[in-house]
Amino acid sequence: MTSTMAANVDGQTCMHLINHFDVAKYRPPFQYAMGTKIGQGGLSRGVFQATSKTDRTVYAVKCIALGSACNDRILKQGIKEFKSILRLNQKAHENVLNYFYVDIVYFDSFPELRVLMECCQGGNLNQKNQQLSLQRKRYKQADIVEDFRGILKGLCYLHKNKILHRDLKGQNILFSTYGTVKIADFGSMVELAASTTATYEVQGGDGTITYMPPEAFRREFGSIGRAYDIWSLGCVLLEMLQGHPPRFCRLETSGNLAHLLRPVEIQAALMAGEKPWYEKKFGRKNCNDDKLFLKAAEDFLSQCLRPHANERPKAKHLLSHQLVIIKAAAAAALSPEEPTYIGIGNSPTPFHTHRIMQNNLMLAGAAAMNRSLMFR
Template structure:
């Protein structure tokens, strides 16, 4: 690496020799496609359209490096090496990132290695307080999975999480506190961990949920996020379980939840139709990854679809997730009915756990994206958003699809909206075997996104 390259270096100033080394990492297996999708405009919309992608594809036939040409083009903006490295790391393209800033990444590796070099304490039962080695100044301990391999997930002391959240300051962010929001199983706080913004979810027992059940969900989420890694799943940094306090630490999602952005909470601007379709495609991609790995989320909803600084959708909240014991995506039964009523499929209310229930819930999310309305509202008729489709499909009712579409966006076309609405209706079919699988859902959304790109030319 050129020693003059820093995080602040403009991409356009990267030397040609270094660009060629990057191309050796990204051109094989067309990994550059992941990078081009991740590049965003300041407003969060894709920087490159399908037309651009086809143009870059043509370079391959000419014997040119797509990576080099992509960096040449993106480098005409004020993009920096730091931004590029962050994107490469988010895509798990660590070899390419290391070519640009090896010193920074090696320091992180050394920190992890130094933790591994310490004698690891025995695994603690939940609620059991750890006894750190005498004289040790370590704040975290690397969590090892059952096979003994490093997962890169840290185990934090509760006191450390108190420090970075300012004692879990319960005032909202707008009031100078640390509280980001509250969910069904706890409160989320903003923290600063080694110059990295994180979200700390502090789980809380409820009247209808004893501590044992909460610990079970805590364990479930940790084990799921240790095993499953994807650009459309939330990234877990670590957890804490000492002093009977259960906390999970995630990378902070700068744009909050899809639910809040659709409601324009805190004065955020309305999401454009193009951006909504991009978000829905990312969420569907995350679900497709879960289902292909034999997991059922069981609580798919807009509040559990988080958005990073580039509006990339990240599915979160895996405390209710179930993995198929026989590694197949078949229906399982459970005595405990869980989920959010406004999103629940008929069979989920009977205790069936199946991927098609996630598809049903995602159908409600698509209706939210179309309308900007909440999933349930006691003041509206009908109360549940999923039931609006009966009025829309009934010619005797006054409600039309055009009336249903969110008035806060203007860049939609009738054909695209009809495609997403029909897809949502198919997802919401009462009979699960009549619903599409998530791979089909993803394919249809991708077709709409492709149409948007073509129409923008």
């Protein structure tokens, strides 16, 4: 078969898929040039920057390879994700990523689904924490309050419009060029049928294990619903406070040596009702503004990280929480000197300080380090 004939066959296949899944009206009305890779998604081969050849508008393009068999499940999920978020975009929310167009093209001999989205050039929350760490800085309290308020507003909007995200985490919290937070990556989303989640309407958990709630593994805790995202929201707050993703760790009986749990151990810990360790020193001793912030943050976490789903508050109710409405003037900059400690663990005893050495069993293989760990 000549290259021209092959190209025609490829084009016919793509048009068949476009017509079959009724996405022709959502195709971009312009040509675009693909640029550098700016991110990685679960089933996608990556997220790339692309520029319109008509008006030079910059987009982020999520590219989902369909394979030689044109995997129907992946294609349906990708198009469902696009159409669901496009429906929301009719009443766009500033804290939810905008989706614009969808296309099916041939790439590397196979069909590929491409979703053109708003391009957030400020990176994600995980990257922001890494940059702050390299600069030996921490998230300022005022910034935590402002950014977290935006995340919560975005989540309220999703829940109000019957969208369960199921994969809230730092990598899926993006920042626009102007610093506005955006909830992104709806590859694990579920579109609910009603304003309240029916029993067992959602049959399984999804997402990243360190952000997943106990009910993702224990059906007796009840149905998987909006409370799933509330647990993950608490884990995102932990990430902002600590400067790294949530961790599950445990003291050895031999002494103060702690190790970070592996995925299979994390699942067992969640099923046993454990929470992520809250390990960080921040704030300034005898500072009233810090005490107000720390007290509000601790209370917010205690509400989100309740093991039983039906005990967690709704997102709309959390909008009136002290942490969210705290005045910017009271949210003073963090200071590493004279730290104030707060923590969440499984011990019923008051806060205790332990010197521990964490080994390199962390998911990413972190090096051993000495830290001060608070247990509650």
